[in-house]
Amino acid sequence: MELAVYDCQYGTLGLYLAGMIEKGSPKRILIDKIEVGQTMCGIAGIINFTGNEDKQDLLTRMVALMHHRGPDASGVYMHGPVGLGHARLSIIDLSSAGNQPLHNEDKTVWIVFNGEIFNYPELRNELEAKGHRFYSQTDTEVLVHLYEEKGTDMFPLLNGQFALAIWDANTQSVLLARDRVGIRPLFYHHQNGRTLFASEIKALLVDPSVPRQLDPVALSDVFTCWTPLRELTPFTNIYQMLPGHWARIDSGGLHVQSFWSPDFAHEDDGERSLADWVEELRSLLLDASRIRLRADVPVGAYLSGGIDSTYISSLVKRNFNNRLSTFSVSFSDTRFDESSYQSIAVRSLKTDHQDVRCTEADIGALFPKIIWHTETPIIRTAPAPLYMLSRLVRQSNFRVVLTGEGADEIFAGYNIFKEDKIRRFWARQPESKERPKLLERLYPYIFSGTNVRSRQFLEGFFKKDLLATDSPVYSHLLRWHNTSQLKTFLADSFRPTDNSLDSFVGRFCEKLPNDFMRWSTVSRAQFTEISIFLSNYLLSSQGDRMAMANSIEGRFPYLDHRVIEFACRVPKRFRIHGLDEKFLLKQAARKMIPDELVDRAKQPYRAPISRCFFGDVRLEYVEEMLSEKQIRAKGYFNADKVGRLVAKCRNRQGSLLSERENMALVAILSTQLLDQQFVRGFPAYEAEDVPSPVVYD
Structure with a gap:
């Protein structure tokens, strides 16, 4: 039986959740159109081999709470022990044929998918030659048929950024997987033969049986390396699927397996010339950028004024899109501002450029929303300006941007x-x-x-x-x-x-x-940075979560697995030449972008901190969250020590705070907000009018 509400551009799910539409009622109801933005996707699911349960209501609410990730359409599939939910962005195949969940020819294999497979046209041609038949033009359907052919051996064949779940009725099992470096998120809760998974933690917390409490070990990790270590999340008994891993879930339980990891064991120590390495890198980055322009919507680019984003924008502008649109963020605080370098890049590239200016007051006002989307304590305010940047992209009617993230990690730039x-x-x-x-x-x-x-x-x-x-x-x-x-x-x-x-x-x-x-030694340092900082912080709190909050998809040419595997082979002398970082990448970019940008001193991306919260405007949430009453009530911090830090912030407005004190302030405030939004006051932001799902039973 198929039930559907097809007016996916109109807000009916809010009425359904409020009880104004009878469950299962196949009605078409038109109400005022809402502004919902357009984005990638969010996936969710329930897997229960221990008994029957009504999954539709819970799945619907899980998907609704992620409406910012994919408001173009939504769908739910339920069969036996499994329920799959999806919120969709239309980037490839804008027709309804691309709505998920998608299935194979005989409907024994179903998938929900968040991400992009950039080499899907080539894979599709191979699958069609083997007799597979398609009913959409999506990369998602390619995955269904590739799974039929290869099973878990499919993942090394994929060039993309993804999180997915595949239900196989023949084997009565679900396959979960996440891309090689963790560009797309995937979280799960597994207990007593029942598993919930979703693109965001908030969707799991919709289920009252999932514990809503912070994990002391994970919080200690954040206060050590900026993020929970490996599969931990800030929440007890909620885990992330590790990058480059898949998990099979069946009646026997949950089994996790790695399919990829950065491997520096084959570093080249031969006599290959620098020119040869440069030529191969240029070719790889050109193709990595080319396939990341595959979309049925316009693609823009972030432009920070550094070598990484400027080089990617230059490749696109010279080879594929002569009217490239670029976007950047500048700061009212000159200590963090890079707008002079951004201007050099724009003048050189002649792109259609837009800029958003970020002030300390902006960061302070946005901070609670930032924590709602990061779903983790943070010790820097850096995600907030990136939220403003992705909002600018959305307001400019773009859905997809290329970024320069990843270059510092794989070419030793820090x-x-x-x-x-x-x-x-x-x-x-x-x-x-x-x-x-x-x-x-x-x-x-x-x-x-x-x-x-x-x-x-x-x-x-x-x-x-x-x-x-x-x-x-x-x-x-x-x-x-x-x-x-x-x-x-x-x-x-x-x-x-x-x-x-x-x-x-x-x-x-x-x-x-x-x-x-x-x-x-440099390879060991890079592996450590990639496996902790890149996947668990940079691509999460400053990547997926800030872009998805504004319904924007980021794409990362430097994180094409071919580029990473190439970088792992580069001799260490071409990664750091003396004390010249990213030496090989600089050689590749030279003569493509202005020398001022190639030779400029490295300036790490940072944002203002304490003065954002103790400036000219009094922020009530800051006063409340850092009050002695709230510190003692929540119980995470020593109230006396926090009180002394807050007093120092108030008296000096951050002018004499040390770097460590600034980090402590953000860490404490973000943890207090996390508790307020997800432990005691969940949900802090209700899903309002969002598309009703197409439901398959």
């Missing part, structure tokens, strides 16, 4: 990689007074103008764990040690049993590749 190199050099002569001076080249703004006593303090800071060069994570020990000082604000009653940095390092190291210590 100071942490150069810092590792300097500290190892220093460790060979730990009493040297000359070797630590190399740090001035990394942090001239810290060392400049400092007196003798200050220099001694800074050298002492960087000398921490200097001789621990045998540690698998030597490159990150200093950062983690510094950030973990934030845990001193945690209440004694909320700290995990073992709150030490050694415990955190041990949990990370126990899952490292067997040959990890045979890799070059």
